[in-house]
Amino acid sequence: MLQFKGLTKLADFRPKRRAAVFAAIEPGKASAVVVSHLPNLRYLCGFTGSNGVLLITGRGATFYTDPRYDIQAAQECDCAVKVVTGPVWTAVARDVRRKRLTSLALESEHLSHAQWTGLAREFGKAVKLVEAKGVVEDLRAVKSPDEIARIRQAVLLGSAAYESVLEAVREGMTEQRIAAEIDHAMRLLGAEGPAFETIVAAGKRSALPHARPTAAKIRKNQLLLVDMGACLNGYMSDMTRVAHIGRPGGQARKIYDAVLEAQLAGIAAVKPGARCMDVDASARRSLKRRGLDRFFTHSLGHGLGLEIHETPRLGGKVESVLKPGMVVTIEPGVYLPEFGGVRIEDTVLVTETGVEVLTPTSKDFAVIA
C-alpha cells in the first residue's frame, strides 16, 4: 500500500527553480537573491534541516549551514555547500563582500526586523538590501509532477488514517481521543506527523471553524466534524469530513446536502484560467440559493504543498487565475452557532483541462451507529 516508484527525482527540478528565482528579480535591482525560509530552502536546494541560507547569483548557488548538518547537507543538496562555524549569516556576509555583490534581494516576509537591521548594520553602505516578497512562494504555487505525486501520497495516507479511525469511533469517545487516534494512525502509516493540529469537534463545537479537540465525549444526535491532513515526505494533505452520531435529523441533513452541493459547485468551477474569486463565488452562489451563504464565513480554499497554506488563496477578492499544476483545497462550510457546523473539504489538482479530485474518501453523510 502507498507505494511510490519510478518517479523523476525532485532534485532534477531544482536548478531550474533557482534560475527562475534569480530571473524573477528585476534586472539591476539586486545582484543576488538570499533565501532562508525553511520550506523555500527545501524547494530550492533539498535541505530539510532547521538552519541554513542559500545565496543565488547569476553564476550559481551556494548553501550555508552549521556543523550539525554537515553530513545531511552534503546528502540532500544539489548545489555547492559550505559548512561554517559561528553564525551562518556572518559567513554569507563575508562571501557577499568577497564576491563584491552590491545589492541583495532578501525575503522580507520571513526575516525578522531585528535580523534585517542587523544585516543592514553589518553591510553598511557597501551592500543595498532589497525587499523580495513572495518570489519563491509564487513559483511554488505550480507544482512539478513529482510534487503532485507526493501530495497524492499524503492525501491517500490521510484518507486511509481517517477511514480506519472512523470505523472505530463510538459514542462516548472524547474529541481528544479521536484526534490522538487519527494522528497515531497517520504516523503508523509512515507520515512524519499531522499537517496541522487535527480538528475534531462535536455538536455545537463543530460551528467553530478553528475548534481544538476537547475532553468532551461525543453523544447521540451530534454532528462530528474532522479536519485533518498528513505530512509525508515534506508534503501536506488537507481534508474535512462530517459524520453524525446516530441518524441525522432534517436540519442536519439539509445543511449537509447544501454544503455538499456548494462544494461540488466549487470543484466544477476549477480549471486553468479561472479566477480564484470566481471559484469562490461559485460555491457561495450555490449556498445563496438555499439561503445559507451568510453562514459561510471564510474563503473557499487555499493552495498547499510544502506548507499547509500556500498561494493561491481562493478568496472573494483574489483576482489571480488558476494554472495547471496548482493544488488547492475546496472547503465550503455552514456554521450555525446554536446547532453546529458542516464543512466538506477535498484536496484537488488543477489539470490541463479542468480538475482532478485527489481525495478518495466518500462524501456520503456517514452515520456512526
Added chain:
Amino acid sequence: MLQFKGLTKLADFRPKRRAAVFAAIEPGKASAVVVSHLPNLRYLCGFTGSNGVLLITGRGATFYTDPRYDIQAAQECDCAVKVVTGPVWTAVARDVRRKRLTSLALESEHLSHAQWTGLAREFGKAVKLVEAKGVVEDLRAVKSPDEIARIRQAVLLGSAAYESVLEAVREGMTEQRIAAEIDHAMRLLGAEGPAFETIVAAGKRSALPHARPTAAKIRKNQLLLVDMGACLNGYMSDMTRVAHIGRPGGQARKIYDAVLEAQLAGIAAVKPGARCMDVDASARRSLKRRGLDRFFTHSLGHGLGLEIHETPRLGGKVESVLKPGMVVTIEPGVYLPEFGGVRIEDTVLVTETGVEVLTPTSKDFAVIA
C-alpha cells in the same frame, strides 16, 4: 494520577506582568508597548488563539483579535478585548492615533521586516517605532508558582509516557514506531502534543544530536537515545534518556557513566546567583577529567516554559546568573561518530537555596532485553 488542584489562577499574575513590561521600557523612549508574539500574548493576557495584538499603555491594556476568537478571547483574557473585522493591526493603528500615542515599542525579533516597514508607512512621522528585544522573554525566564506547577505536570506526564513505552520496546521495532508510540502515549495522558519532534536514535545515529527518527529497526548491542517532552496546558517538559539493547559493553558503559557524572556535576552547580557559564563549565570539567570534553559539542541546557527554548541559555559565554523560579534543562552529551552518543537530560528548578530535579525517571543505564 496527574491531578492538579488548589492553585492560584494564572490570571492573578497577569496585571503585574503587563505593568512590568511597561516599566521595562525606558521612560520617554516609548509611550506604549505592543505585543504580538503568541507565547508572549498567552503570558500577558491569557489568549491561546493564533491571531492578536496587545497594546499596553500606562493606563492599561487592550487586546485586539478577529471574529473567529470572539467567544474565546472574552473567556480567556483578563483585560479589555476588541474584536475587529479586517486586519487587526489596522485597528490597533487607528486606536494609537486616537489615543495620540507618539511612540511604540514593538517586538522587533518577532515582527517580519515586511510587517515593520508596513507599520512604519502606515504611521508616517506621527508615531515613532522603537525596537524592543527580549522584554517579555526576560520576564518569562523567572516562573510564577503556578507556571512551575504546570511545568511539573508536563514533566510527570512526559516521564509516565516514556516509561510506559520503554517497557514495550523490543529489538526489531523502528525508531519511527517508538517515537509514534511515545507521542501517542503523551496524548492519551492528556498532553496537547509533543513539546518538539520526538527524537529516537539508535546505534551510530545516536551520535547525531538532532537526529530524526528513521525506518531503521533497532538491533542488539545498540545504544537507544530518546529525547522527548510533553506540552500540557501550554507548558513544556524536556528529557533525554539512553537505554541499551542487550547488555552494554565496556565502551558504552564508560561513556554512560561519564555523561551521568557530568550531568550530576551540572545539577550540583545550579543555585541562585550561579552564572550560566559556570554551570556549563562544571559539567564540561567533569567530562574533561575523563578525556571526553571535546565530544560534548553543544551547550549544557536552556530555559523552558511556554516555549521549548527560552532564556536563559546555559552556554559557555553566558554571564547572566540563575534566579529562583527559573526552570532549565541540564543535558550534557558525548557523541562518538563511529560508535554512538549518550545524552542525559533532566528538567530542573532553581529554588531559593539550590536546585530541585523535576524529572522523576531513573538515570540507571536501562537494558532492553
